[in-house]
Amino acid sequence: MASLPVLNQPPRRSGALLDNLARRMRLHAESVLEPLGLRPRHLVALTVLRDRDGSTQQALASTLMMDRATVVGLLNDLEADALIERRRSPEDRRRHIVQLTDRGARRLAKAEFALAAVEDEVLSALDTGQRATLYELLLLAASGTAQECGPAAIASDSPC
Numbered sequence: 272m273a274s275l276p277v278l279n280q281p282p283r284r285s286g287a288l289l290d291n292l293a294r295r296m297r298l299h300a301e302s303v304l305e306p307l308g309l310r311p312r313h314l315v316a317l318t319v320l321r322d323r324d325g326s327t328q329q330a331l332a333s334t335l336m337m338d339r340a341t342v343v344g345l346l347n348d349l350e351a352d353a354l355i356e357r358r359r360s361p362e363d364r365r366r367h368i369v370q371l372t373d374r375g376a377r378r379l380a381k382a383e384f385a386l387a388a389v390e391d392e393v394l395s396a397l398d399t400g401q402r403a404t405l406y407e408l409l410l411l412a413a414s415g416t417a418q419e420c421g422p423a424a425i426a427s428d429s430p431c
Contacts, residue, residue: 292393295393296389296390296393297311299389299392299393300386300389303382303385303386303388303389304382304385304386307378307381307382307385308352308378309378309382312335312345313345313348313349313354314379314382314386315335316331316335316342316345316346316349316355317349317354317355317371317375317378317379317382318379319331319334319335320355320369320370320371320375321371321375321376321379324370325368325369325370325371326368326369327360327366327367327368327369328342328343328346328357328366328367328369329366331346331369346369349375352374352378353372353374353375354371354372354374354375354378354379355369355370355371355372355375356369356370356372357369357370358370
């Protein structure tokens with residue numbers, strides 16, 4: 272069977288390569304997060320809580336672009352392992368303030384260290400300058416979809 276050429280298309284397409292690289296990165300990341308008792312969505316939530324020095328549950332749900340019930344389940348997982356704590360807001364007793372615990376901060380640091388090793392392994396064919404260039408190019412490419420894809424969609428592998 273003869274193959275038909277695709278007209279007006281560049282000879283090289285990046286999509287399949289990016290998909291392969293993302294899958295390798297995700298599989299390796301999941302394998303180092305699992306012994307820490309974390310999943311990618313846990314990591315995103317812990318990172319947001321650290322970077323914002325806490326959050327209300329409602330604001331966290333909005334930031335993660337998750338419904339409130341899903342965020343409650345996520346927080347239950349993290350609270351059961353003492354990685355976060357929920358307290359009533361002194362200003363509004365109907366709201367919960369979610370804070371990263373010291374244990375959560377240490378677990379997050381371990382996860383980030385492990386993920387840095389994963390990135391080093393997956394990107395081992397690139398030197399430091401090439402990695403910096405790749406990062407800048409990916410950041411530029413991702414900025415075109417920033418409105419559509421937030422941290423929650425990325426962490427849960429949801430299509431954007």
